[in-house]
Amino acid sequence: xxxxxxxxxxxxxxxxxxxxxxxxxxxxxxxxxxxxxxxxxxxxxxxxxxxxxxxxxxxxxxxxxxxxxxxxxxxxxxxxxxxxxxxxxxxxxxxxxxxxxxxxxxxxxxxxxxxxxxxxxxxxxxxxxxxxxxxxxxxxxxxxxxxxxxxxxxxxxxxxxxxxxxxxxxxxxxxxxxxxxxxxxxxxxxxxxxxxxxxxxxxxxxxxxxxxxxxxxxxxxxxxxxxxxxxxxxxxxxxxxxxxxxxxxxxxxxxxxxxxxxxxxxxxxxxxxxxxxxxxxxxxx
Numbered sequence: 001x002x003x004x005x006x007x008x009x010x011x012x013x014x015x016x017x018x019x020x021x022x023x024x025x026x027x028x029x030x031x032x033x034x035x036x037x038x039x040x041x042x043x044x045x046x047x048x049x050x051x052x053x054x055x056x057x058x059x060x061x062x063x064x065x066x067x068x069x070x071x072x073x074x075x076x077x078x079x080x081x082x083x084x085x086x087x088x089x090x091x092x093x094x095x096x097x098x099x100x101x102x103x104x105x106x107x108x109x110x111x112x113x114x115x116x117x118x119x120x121x122x123x124x125x126x127x128x129x130x131x132x133x134x135x136x137x138x139x140x141x142x143x144x145x146x147x148x149x150x151x152x153x154x155x156x157x158x159x160x161x162x163x164x165x166x167x168x169x170x171x172x173x174x175x176x177x178x179x180x181x182x183x184x185x186x187x188x189x190x191x192x193x194x195x196x197x198x199x200x201x202x203x204x205x206x207x208x209x210x211x212x213x214x215x216x217x218x219x220x221x222x223x224x225x226x227x228x229x230x231x232x233x234x235x236x237x238x239x240x241x242x243x244x245x246x247x248x249x250x251x252x253x254x255x256x257x258x259x260x261x262x263x264x265x266x267x268x269x270x271x272x273x274x275x276x277x278x279x280x281x282x283x284x285x
Contacts, residue, residue: 001075001098001107004245007266008073008103011248014257019101020071024131028151035129036159039122042070047162050188059188060118067125068244073105076117076239095120096135097127104128110239115190115220122156129155154200161187161197170203180212192216241267247281 022042026035040047043066053059068074094116098105106124108117127134132148166183173182183194192213199209249266252258264270269277 001105004075004266005073005098005100005103005105008105008245008248009100011252011257012102017102020104022070023099023101023104023128026130028130028132028148030130032151032155032158033163035126035155036162039125039129039155039159043067044069047165050160051186053188056118056184056188056190057114060114060121063118063121064239065243067106067121068242071104071244072125072128073103073242073245074108074121074239075105075242075245076108076110095124097124097133099128099131099133115192118160118189119156119193119196122159123152126152126155126159157193157197157200160189160193163201166197166201174203241269243281246277250277250281 022038025038037047040049043063045066049062050056050059053062064074064076095106095108097107106121106128108120108124110117127148130148130151132152134146134148134152161183165187169183169186173179173186176182180191180195180198183198184191187194189197195204195209195212195216198204199206246267249258249263253260253263260274264274267274267277
């Protein structure tokens with residue numbers, strides 16, 4: 001990841017791209033609600049942006065694209081490089097952020113539950129806004145013992161489920177049998193994120209949260225045990241390499257500023273696989 005980021009930084013500087021002014025814009029002493037609003041402003045999102053999507057998975061894809069469009073490299077991968085025999089361990093980390101004013105990078109561990117990835121993506125985005133690199137590991141979605149991680153959790157939660165909005169609709173859902181699922185559908189987040197947010201605001205106690213959490217985790221493990229296909233190869237490259245990074249490498253090769261051999265090394269793609277980048281990177285001419 002460092003090599004990829006270093007190349008992107010040099011490429012941006014060489015092409016005269018201005019540094020991203022939102023990198024390090026805030027500090028941990030800032031108001032979480034203020035940072036979450038700034039994040040939405042930078043991404044061009046309204047306060048109820050997620051409600052415009054039909055599901056949280058669609059909202060997740062839209063959020064990833066919005067972050068990339070803002071100038072951040074987003075990589076989602078579940079193996080070391082392209083080696084399917086070397087999977088990453090979701091128990092070790094969920095994601096991390098590498099801060100740079102020209103080429104900030106967010107990495108999401110794709111072996112983690114899909115339902116947790118939106119929170120991780122928002123959490124790592126906060127790291128970039130406060131200029132604090134870090135590795136995220138949300139043990140049972142509980143607060144980290146580290147102050148910076150706690151702060152990033154708070155901002156990410158406010159970004160995804162604004163307190164004011166949740167309290168406004170709480171009475172509508174509080175007595176529902178499917179409480180967390182109903183809140184999740186309203187805010188277009190996963191039910192585990194909804195449950196964690198309700199816990200954070202003191203609307204339920206820890207016992208209620210863990211009762212739901214353990215049941216939810218069991219369902220997720222059963223889904224994983226049932227197995228699933230690896231998905232479309234080209235869509236996987238879109239997430240594994242990152243749309244913005246793939247497009248930049250492709251353009252550099254076409255303009256003669258980067259050798260094919262170096263492009264192959266940066267992307268892990270060769271020959272026809274590399275030539276497919278315009279089809280999945282989007283916006284590549």
